[in-house]
Amino acid sequence: xxxxxxLKNIFASTNFNKLKFDPRRTLIKQAxxxxxxxxxxxxxxxxxxxxxxxWLRDNCTCPECFHNDSHSRAINWDKxxxxxxxxxxxxxxxxxxIKWSDNHRSIFTEDWLxxxxxxxxxxxxxxxxxxxxxxxxxxxxxxxxxLKTYSYREVMTKDEILYxxxxxxxxxxxxxxxxxxxxxxxxxxxxxxxxxVRETHYGKEYVITSKPGTNxxxxxxxxxxxxxxLPYYEYNPxxxxxxxxxxxxxxGGQNLLTDGFFVAEKMRREMKEHFELLSxxxxxxxxxxxxxxxxxxxIFRTPVISLDxxxxxxxxxxxxxxxxxxxxxxxxxxxxxxxxLKEFTKLLDKHCAKFKVESGNIxxxxxxxxxxxxxxxxxxxxxxxxxxxxxxxxxxxxxKMRILKNEMQEKQQT
Amino acid sequence: xxxxxxLKNIFASTNFNKLKFDPRRTLIKQAxxxxxxxxxxxxxxxxxxxxxxxWLRDNCTCPECFHNDSHSRAINWDKxxxxxxxxxxxxxxxxxxIKWSDNHRSIFTEDWLxxxxxxxxxxxxxxxxxxxxxxxxxxxxxxxxxLKTYSYREVMTKDEILYxxxxxxxxxxxxxxxxxxxxxxxxxxxxxxxxxVRETHYGKEYVITSKPGTNxxxxxxxxxxxxxxLPYYEYNPxxxxxxxxxxxxxxGGQNLLTDGFFVAEKMRREMKEHFELLSxxxxxxxxxxxxxxxxxxxIFRTPVISLDxxxxxxxxxxxxxxxxxxxxxxxxxxxxxxxxLKEFTKLLDKHCAKFKVESGNIxxxxxxxxxxxxxxxxxxxxxxxxxxxxxxxxxxxxxKMRILKNEMQEKQQT
Numbered sequence: 001x002x003x004x005x006x007l008k009n010i011f012a013s014t015n016f017n018k019l020k021f022d023p024r025r026t027l028i029k030q031a032x033x034x035x036x037x038x039x040x041x042x043x044x045x046x047x048x049x050x051x052x053x054x055w056l057r058d059n060c061t062c063p064e065c066f067h068n069d070s071h072s073r074a075i076n077w078d079k080x081x082x083x084x085x086x087x088x089x090x091x092x093x094x095x096x097x098i099k100w101s102d103n104h105r106s107i108f109t110e111d112w113l114x115x116x117x118x119x120x121x122x123x124x125x126x127x128x129x130x131x132x133x134x135x136x137x138x139x140x141x142x143x144x145x146x147l148k149t150y151s152y153r154e155v156m157t158k159d160e161i162l163y164x165x166x167x168x169x170x171x172x173x174x175x176x177x178x179x180x181x182x183x184x185x186x187x188x189x190x191x192x193x194x195x196x197v198r199e200t201h202y203g204k205e206y207v208i209t210s211k212p213g214t215n216x217x218x219x220x221x222x223x224x225x226x227x228x229x230l231p232y233y234e235y236n237p238x239x240x241x242x243x244x245x246x247x248x249x250x251x252g253g254q255n256l257l258t259d260g261f262f263v264a265e266k267m268r269r270e271m272k273e274h275f276e277l278l279s280x281x282x283x284x285x286x287x288x289x290x291x292x293x294x295x296x297x298x299i300f301r302t303p304v305i306s307l308d309x310x311x312x313x314x315x316x317x318x319x320x321x322x323x324x325x326x327x328x329x330x331x332x333x334x335x336x337x338x339x340x341l342k343e344f345t346k347l348l349d350k351h352c353a354k355f356k357v358e359s360g361n362i363x364x365x366x367x368x369x370x371x372x373x374x375x376x377x378x379x380x381x382x383x384x385x386x387x388x389x390x391x392x393x394x395x396x397x398x399x400k401m402r403i404l405k406n407e408m409q410e411k412q413q414t
Numbered sequence: 415x416x417x418x419x420x421l422k423n424i425f426a427s428t429n430f431n432k433l434k435f436d437p438r439r440t441l442i443k444q445a446x447x448x449x450x451x452x453x454x455x456x457x458x459x460x461x462x463x464x465x466x467x468x469w470l471r472d473n474c475t476c477p478e479c480f481h482n483d484s485h486s487r488a489i490n491w492d493k494x495x496x497x498x499x500x501x502x503x504x505x506x507x508x509x510x511x512i513k514w515s516d517n518h519r520s521i522f523t524e525d526w527l528x529x530x531x532x533x534x535x536x537x538x539x540x541x542x543x544x545x546x547x548x549x550x551x552x553x554x555x556x557x558x559x560x561l562k563t564y565s566y567r568e569v570m571t572k573d574e575i576l577y578x579x580x581x582x583x584x585x586x587x588x589x590x591x592x593x594x595x596x597x598x599x600x601x602x603x604x605x606x607x608x609x610x611v612r613e614t615h616y617g618k619e620y621v622i623t624s625k626p627g628t629n630x631x632x633x634x635x636x637x638x639x640x641x642x643x644l645p646y647y648e649y650n651p652x653x654x655x656x657x658x659x660x661x662x663x664x665x666g667g668q669n670l671l672t673d674g675f676f677v678a679e680k681m682r683r684e685m686k687e688h689f690e691l692l693s694x695x696x697x698x699x700x701x702x703x704x705x706x707x708x709x710x711x712x713i714f715r716t717p718v719i720s721l722d723x724x725x726x727x728x729x730x731x732x733x734x735x736x737x738x739x740x741x742x743x744x745x746x747x748x749x750x751x752x753x754x755l756k757e758f759t760k761l762l763d764k765h766c767a768k769f770k771v772e773s774g775n776i777x778x779x780x781x782x783x784x785x786x787x788x789x790x791x792x793x794x795x796x797x798x799x800x801x802x803x804x805x806x807x808x809x810x811x812x813x814k815m816r817i818l819k820n821e822m823q824e825k826q827q828t
Contacts, residue, residue: 052748059739072735082756118745235649297816321486325473331532334466342496402711
């Protein structure tokens with residue numbers, strides 16, 4: 001939306017305060033109050049922006065309205081008047097001073113205002129740069145191109161490298177770390193470098209070796225079908241760190257990895273009815289058992305494909321073992337849902353990347369997006385596959401990315 | 415839906431295997447395969463149930479298809495035929511034996527089948543008893559009636575009491591624990607009794623006292639407007655435990671608590687347009703700062719009212735301080751959204767419970783549902799308000815409830 005154009009009609013029909021403009025002493029040309037829409041129109045030297053009056057008043061940056069130490073709004077909303085309007089607007093160089101109908105005065109700088117544009121494309125740019133980078137979805141055939149490899153040591157010691165590693169993880173959903181120390185705590189040290197480990201009923205860390213009679217199907221050496229971890233958690237772990245302390249030397253043990261978002265979007269385009277079923281029919285994901293003598297009994301009901309309120313894909317859950325036999329779904333939907341799941345399974349297989357992580361490397365991937373699996377392998381006396389895994393959540397990872405980015409920008413400016 | 419009635423037409427038009435019924439040796443009367451709908455119809459002595467064939471095959475309980483140690487499905491879905499159908503069905507006492515078109519044989523017991531009914535009301539009953547209890551929403555005027563009080567010592571020592579405490583927490587969203595030890599670790603001991611603490615960038619535990627120059631607005635003694643904690647976390651903490659080690663003796667300091675789901679449902683009924691805005695317009699919730707020398711920069715975008723895919727309310731987020739001045743929303747929605755938020759604020763105030771937790775008590779409440787606040791108070795030299803808080807997530811709490819319930823049922827049966 002071009003605000004300048006779309007507001008021509010408002011200007012034509014509205015009385016507003018025109019402020020005198022002296023190009024020698026101001027960067028903001030003028031501010032006009034288009035009261036019929038409740039917006040304040042600000043003409044900068046190169047463009048025009050519109051800001052809702054109530055939003056400006058709500059975001060007054062004076063010490064009474066904004067608590068600087070905690071970066072928090074301090075306005076008492078029990079008394080806040082959402083019908084508030086500007087009585088006068090003064091432009092002073094790069095500052096806008098507003099006198100409000102509630103007798104308050106606010107001052108906004110040009111930078112502050114420009115950063116908070118309500119123009120759609122600028123908001124999108126702000127979000128992509130400051131909120132979350134845009135994901136790039138991939139087919140298994142593109143895997144060698146999209147897989148970025150970093151040195152564990154560099155990630156642990158150089159903030160710029162750590163930032164790039166996390167950003168690639170957010171964009172592609174997978175990154176490989178080479179040359180991690182054989183120390184089984186390499187994962188947890190990395191997590192602490194970023195923020196902290198996400199605990200689950202399997203603890204803060206888990207060892208994956210072949211354990212017959214296990215409480216978890218992943219602890220067997222037979223084929224591990226593709227799945228997402230812990231789908232029975234409402235708060236399903238965001239990122240998996242798998243440290244291959246010892247990889248199998250047997251012929252098997254290849255990793256399988258598919259971009260579940262790629263597959264889900266393909267299904268949305270090409271198999272609309274299947275997509276509809278997989279994104280609306282709630283599955284009872286579950287896990288019952290005992291870990292370290294503590295029982296757990298997790299159930300979470302949600303579709304294979306979770307959509308957010310923009311109908312964007314928020315999360316993919318897929319697990320044959322952890323799909324409960326209790327399927328609390330209307331009878332008439334069951335068979336068609338199974339056909340949809342079968343097609344999804346075929347797509348996961350078709351668009352899968354197959355590779356083999358080497359001993360000493362750490363495979364890091366987005367557990368809310370990618371499915372992972374493993375081909376059957378065989379342990380021998382001299383070679384027992386030994387992995388250490390742990391989780392982190394995206395809240396912490398995105399937070400760290402923003403901090404690192406801000407610090408790098410500050411460095412550049414000094 | 416009455417399955418027996420609705421299937422009359424299917425029976426009328428379908429060829430199925432009628433099995434001989436001998437009332438002396440069987441509990442299942444007969445099994446009929448209504449192949450046109452892909453369902454197997456089972457007549458028990460008192461009622462008729464329908465089970466989708468593909469679901470039965472998928473949930474075969476034989477050791478080849480189901481891994482008992484991990485309670486997990488072991489079927490290789492790459493090879494699974496969703497078009498599978500029964501070739502023959504035999505009834506043997508309380509067991510059903512099916513021979514499948516893929517040459518497999520499955521045996522299902524009557525109990526197993528009955529528990530997994532596809533009849534809507536039975537599924538609803540199963541979910542309420544085994545998944546999550548139904549929430550009972552409340553107005554502030556009902557608070558003294560709905561607030562259940564438990565003894566900390568009893569909750570810590572008697573599993574039946576712990577279960578009732580957690581169930582009331584799930585149903586009403588708030589419970590009070592009396593007579594906790596003055597030990598500041600009372601909260602974390604309770605969390606460990608249930609499962610484990612939820613960590614955030616504020617650590618595993620936080621102390622709330624009046625701290626001028628704080629990094630968090632909650633650490634001031636002035637009015638703390640109602641809010642939910644950490645709305646800027648995608649995984650917003652499920653439950654808050656607030657241990658009042660020392661309550662203020664000043665006149666102020668009263669607790670404010672409102673059932674956000676009650677308010678949201680009221681708004682859905684009475685102010686449809688406001689509800690629409692608050693449940694679709696994404697707010698940038700945020701928190702920037704430093705805790706224990708570690709920086710954080712959390713942002714999460716989601717509406718005040720989050721709906722699940724059934725349009726049920728999943729979570730309420732509300733916080734004046736943690737609502738970012740960056741508001742990435744189309745200009746034309748802003749002013750009407752502010753009016754909706756104001757009405758929501760008024761409702762939170764109108765339906766609020768006001769009370770004062772005594773020293774030594776622990777207030778426990780659902781942070782995804784209730785808003786909480788506090789009236790201004792004054793510390794004196796001899797009386798400094800001192801609270802210890804921590805979080806747990808609902809995944810762990812529901813899991814513990816199921817375990818406790820199962821154990822109690824097992825005890826009753828022995």
